[in-house]
Amino acid sequence: MNVRRRLIFLGAAGLLTAAVGACTDNSSSDASASTDPNHLSVSSTADACDVSAETAPSGNLIFSVKNAGDEVTEFYLLGSDGVRIVGEVENIGPGLQRDLVVRAEPGEYVTACKPGMKGDGIRGALTVTDSGSGSATSDDMTELEAAATTQYKAYVQQQAATLLTGTKAFADAYRNGQDDQARDLYASTRTYWESIEPVAESFGDLDPRLDLREADLEEGQEWTGWHRIEKDLWPPAEGATPATPEQRQQYADQLVADTQELVDRINQLELSADQMGNGAKELLDEVATGKVTGEEEAWSHTDLWDFQANVDGARIAYQALRPIVVVKDPALATTLDERFAAIQTELDKYRAGDGFVLYTNLTPAQVRELSDAVSALGEPLSNLTATVVL
Template sequence: MIRRLTVYPLALALPLLAACTTNNPSAGPSASSGPRELAVTSTDSTCDVSAQQAPSGNLVFTVKNDGSKVTEFYLLGQDGLRIVGEVENIGPGLTRDLVVTTAAGSYFTACKPGMAGDGIRSTFTVTDSGEPVAADGNEAELVATANAQYASYVKDQADQLLAKTEQFVADYKSGKDDEARHLYADARVHWERIEPVAESFGDLDPRMDLREADLQEGQEWTGWHRIEKDLWPPKTGYRAMTRSQRATVADRLLADTKELHKRTRTMTFTADQIGNGAKELLDEVATGKVTGEEEAWSHTDLWDFQANVDGARVAWEGLRPVLQQKNRDLDAELEQRFAALQKLLDGHKRGDGFVPYTELTKDQVRTLSDAVNALSEPLSQLTAAVVL
């Protein structure tokens, strides 16, 4: 367990490339009048965007909430993880604008009614307008943008973690073990993507993510891995938890997840925290996932592996506009190393997930470990490159 990421209060400047938002009650779907001006109508069950593509440059999404729940709207990167821009807290009947500067590429739009879960998503394409799209702000503005985007990413992952943990806990408490096993790894990826942030809360992390091997004498074992062992018990010498014991452990996990979710609502970050957090995520892979120690009972380590890599990549991508101004060679090397590691992980996919870690040969594990080390070295230079 690592707990080196300390969160400090930070007043962010208005970001250049992230959302520039305004409350504009008089605006609405009819306000969109050009290829770069798009109307979004959000309800409790739909997210209608007036067009599925737009030319590169400045885009304006005018978001109207026609539902009964407070909603949010996001423009997400091609991987569905990186948040390009967002508007939050759009109450029923209200309209707000999201202004973003976008390059050509593939994106996702997403409404999140009730501000929970992964939202109602659709693909969105930005075509090449032939006009240069550059991060032309000064360094302070670019850093502020990275900070705001990463804070949005953490909140989004905490949203999804809470929604899936609620379902996981309900299944586990009611004895639906097959359903709980199916959801276990899928829910945990949202924890693993923001693991350095979660670990910064020294009271929550041990209760939620402590492994059996790390227990101290007399310490109560709770959290994900306690439930993991009960769902994938060893063949001999294990006494299954009673229904009452299950409820106690599951309720504790859900309560702690709600507390984590609450604390992430107002978190802010600095460039050094984002860069150091990316390196910490790769350290997590090297010390727990590659060894197969993290998911000792379920053997779902590759889900965690991918999630840690996702989180590190999102952190680097947020800092790229700064890094490209200060060290293009390092940025190019990171791009190549991330791609190489991802290609290896893709080779172990099965369906919508991965093969059990126990199916990997020693040579395959060694190859993954080498790729992690190859990425870890240049990633360790990221913080200094963008801060100094």
């Protein structure tokens, strides 16, 4: 895990319909200098919402929204009913400019700026003419998104429930001094944590208690969780003091209690499609910075179990979203299909028994191959969210 919280994961909640800012450099997206009919500029002030054109061709539209007023503003592209949100960009501070990218089909639209983030906003009309592109319908997408989030939520809940069952068995073994059994259960139980790690990390306080590595501690900070027990089960040759029976009791009880809390919170959690996309990307980040470098499991060296679980979690999220991706960006779906398969082929080379070889048994060249597979998948996967919400 990483010591830092992923507030981002929660911070984007509810943005199901919001487009993610495109990768456009603000300084180069000055629409006033643009002759691209798909690129409009919007100036939002206290009493005006000036859009640079009244018509635009269907397809991807970029609105470069400049807050020229004194209050925080928002910009919406609404359906002709003035209610359905096609795209929105919020929280634009005074003086700032942000892009909204939407895929617009032909039809009548309503534009709205909301200086002060209140009321119905200052509205205008926009006609999108048929250019032959931009035919994806948002109605279909809403259904697909709902199906995706339902499917993924069921997965997360099921993983969390299995994690709790496994954690109890692991904690019992450790508490009772059955170290061989605890060592046997360690990696396989943790896979249920690793597969849903970004969800767990979104609970900022639980994650450090459950999954902090020794290097992530502040001086004087108490160390609990999986890796505290890991070091006790696989002690270094020198310098480690075995936990007392009382400490074992304490670490084991805390691990179970924290996992129970995780399960309870997950059962309350609402998930959105953009969170799923970001979560998949974060899982690959975790592999890139923690597992493929052998840092996560510093004592047990069972990093490849975590690696597989992270990939599994990302693949499940992707597969739930795949029906949307297939419509919006079929080439991305093809690439992701191929690269998920490729990374699995790489990982399968290191299977041993029910699990994997230890990280310390990998040669530098093998680590490099795994790392390259992670990068090859991570790069297109980072476009999943934007594709889904566009």
